[in-house]
Amino acid sequence: MQESQPILGASPLRKEGRAKVLGAARYIDDITLPGMWHGATVRSSIARGTIRSITFDPAIDWPQFTIVRATDIPGENTIVHLTKDHPCLADPHINHPNEPILLLAHPDKTALIAAVKGVKIEYDELPGVFTIEDSEAAVENEDAARIIWPGSDAGGTANCFKQYLMYTGDKDEAEAGINAAFEAADFVVEGEYSTGAQEQLYIENNGVIAECFRDALGAIESVCVRGSMQCPYYLVHALTLVFNLPEDKCRVIQVETGGAFGGKEDFPSVIGSHAALLAMKCGHPVKIVYDRAEDMAATTKRHPSRTRHRTAVSKDGRLLAGTIDIAIDGGAYATLSPVVLSRATIHAPGPYKWPHLRVRAKAMATNIPPHGAFRGFGAPQSLFALERHMDKVAQAVGLSAEELRRRNFLATGDCTATGQLLSEPVDMQHLLTRALADSGYHEKLARFEEENKTSSIKRGVGFAAFMHGTGFTGSGERRLNSLVHVDILEDGRPCILVSSTEFGQGTNTILSQVAAQTLRMPYESIVVAQPDTSVVPNSGPTVASRTAMIVGKLVERACEKTLATLRESEGLPEDFTPQQFTAATLAYRAKHGSLRSSVRYEPVAKIYWDDDLYRGDAYPGYAWAVYVAEVAVDMNTYMATCTRFDALQEVGKVMHPVLAKGQIEGGVAQGIGYALYEKCVWQNGHMANNQMTNYIMPTSADLPPIHVHFEETPCIHGPGGAKGIGELPMDGPAPAILNAIENATGMSFTAIPLLPEDIFERVTAMKNAGSEALNPGVDLDTESEVTA
């Protein structure tokens, strides 16, 4: 019956697209409430210490301003994520540069600039810790002066927010297996890989407008925050603690959001709480919209990482055992680091069979603004390490990059490193074959080798094979217990009520397609309610590539429930027209007043995860991919450029080909930026290049043609067979590009971002650099960790 309306798999117009191309879509900075004031944040100028004094420049007419201090907070001084270590306003301890200390509000936005400068803060400074290594050293040396985070009730130890230890199977057996394998292996290959911080760089900065309502006696009754965000209910939770109010008195409304990529997952809890505190104290609605410099200096970025691999491999290229040690830099507070680390840990083994494996992972504290969610959420870091390392293993064994992977790929019926049985079809062999053919990999490999002999432009090809889990890790979806409503409006149109938000990825559109397909109604007739927590239920956060598969499935089930209701109550036939459907809904409404179908996430019985052992079914489904990069490295300018990109992925049913391609292309572009362009320059914990002028993201002139190819193997857990795709494209580009650069130049780079100056340094420091040598005395041939 679903063949009659194949809207799922078609590419209808984006639901809110017309408003966007007209410039009529209303983002937070386009909204003005009556009597609205503007807010600003006074931030720390130091990385670590305590506040000694705060004084106010007498040249400023302070009574015109509302000033909020930590002592004004009616509830707890915390921004809650997984723990409560993160204060809403620093008092008196400072743990990172640009930490919020005071909040100011004024009717005139321009008056705030001088006022922020007019607040003088004196500090007693303490030594800061700015790298993973310094943070580790403080723990090892028991250097109490540099223990910057003490541990918390919710877990974690000195300077370490979270650790995981993951084994294939029983710990003792795995350790014994690892030891035996390393003893007997033909080759042991070691490598260390690192990745830098990355700014989400949504083009719309963080912004909110808050209101505070009081009862007749002047007591705070409720707060309401509108803003640019991914997860309205996260902000509700944060507000309940800051204001000591029940959930239903903390209303949050998402308005049109100009990009997010994870950068508006956890941070809106901070700016939203701040604006609400100012609204509480000044008695007016208060808008806070950051400018670019403040947004880049003070908000979250992708966690920097360091990953060490040690791999035992046989001479025929079978992986025998491995140890993987991951460390990520969490910044000054725990925020989401434990869950980012979890995804990094589970993705670290990649799409390979490991007879014996140990993954140790830790999130370290530094005096840098907290790192947070960014598309991929830990997986890009550990997959960069893995897929660079696999090329190294192949070289050590003397196999091609392709053949080494072919001998170790997971396949249908195998178990992943966490012990998850891959019962649904997985065909990495075919994906690799097709990706290499689509991209002309073999032909180029041969051709470039010839051409490079006589050219100063060295060209190369490389690839990465990987997967990305859909939805919350482990038992996360059980805990979220998401709820979705589908209502029938007065005029008979179906309306989807979810807290899942649209920020460009297509939530409104794909969920409408699911509803249209299931209800067999025109796509245009489907309404998506604005995410307003006073109206929509908590369908979970809009993160983790979960919207299409998890929330989409709930929408499908809710629509099926509506049909069942109408069949039973109104005699709607098995086969019906949209007119019959509408007539039945209106008849039902006339009798009962309303028609709402609500469904909750139902745990799939066979999906089980053990949080203590870190074993089980890590994700309900995985998207699988092979990405191929072609590069050109100019040996005169040392500039590496990606000249063509091929992205092949198996993502279940492709719900909307145009949106899906857009998701992959956008993610690949961010991945190319991650690999070759985007560098956060840190100076004592402060981002020194917090401007678009000197933090370089790819422009339209920088990107190569990106060819997107899909394989569709329907997944039973998603609506119409769909799986998640949002984060997947962030994982593959960086390792594929650095593999291609090694193919082009013979130089193995292990850190991103890889900028021309890094290539310059390597080339000019090589033994045969000749007159270009910077320091001819240094022997740099120290990369021989391969032992036979």
Added chain:
Amino acid sequence: MSKINLRVNGESQSIDVPPMKRLLDVLREDLHLTGTKEGCGEGECGACAVLMNGELVNSCLIPALQASGATLCTIEGVAQNNTLHPIQQCFLERGGAQCGICTPGMILATHHLLDKYPDPTMEQIQEGLAGNLCRCTGYMRIFESVKKAAEVRATT
């Protein structure tokens, strides 16, 4: 305060503003044309791009005084009588708009590009839009939108 006369989307406007107020803020705050967006405030991202006397400019870098006497076209002036301009229609159909925040500037940049090169090469498109940053699309859908818009323009 200075008296500034402007012609915006075909309408004459006369306003009193500080002479150094950014044209971006004049449009958004004084004329309530919020379709023009601020992304970076330093002329890097192009979200605030408008056409001033037919040239593509970043309105965050233009002081009000400099715009005095100018003819401006903002995103609000692109559609006629609520009918999408072919460029807008192509962006809508081809996935050229995702989050939408760069879209107004991108559409005006496309407008400018197609005036200059009615049948643009890929290189001309890439160069012509290089001052307008998009973080969502990876630009591929935007290139398709522009190519399609050029085709539509050639046939009408």
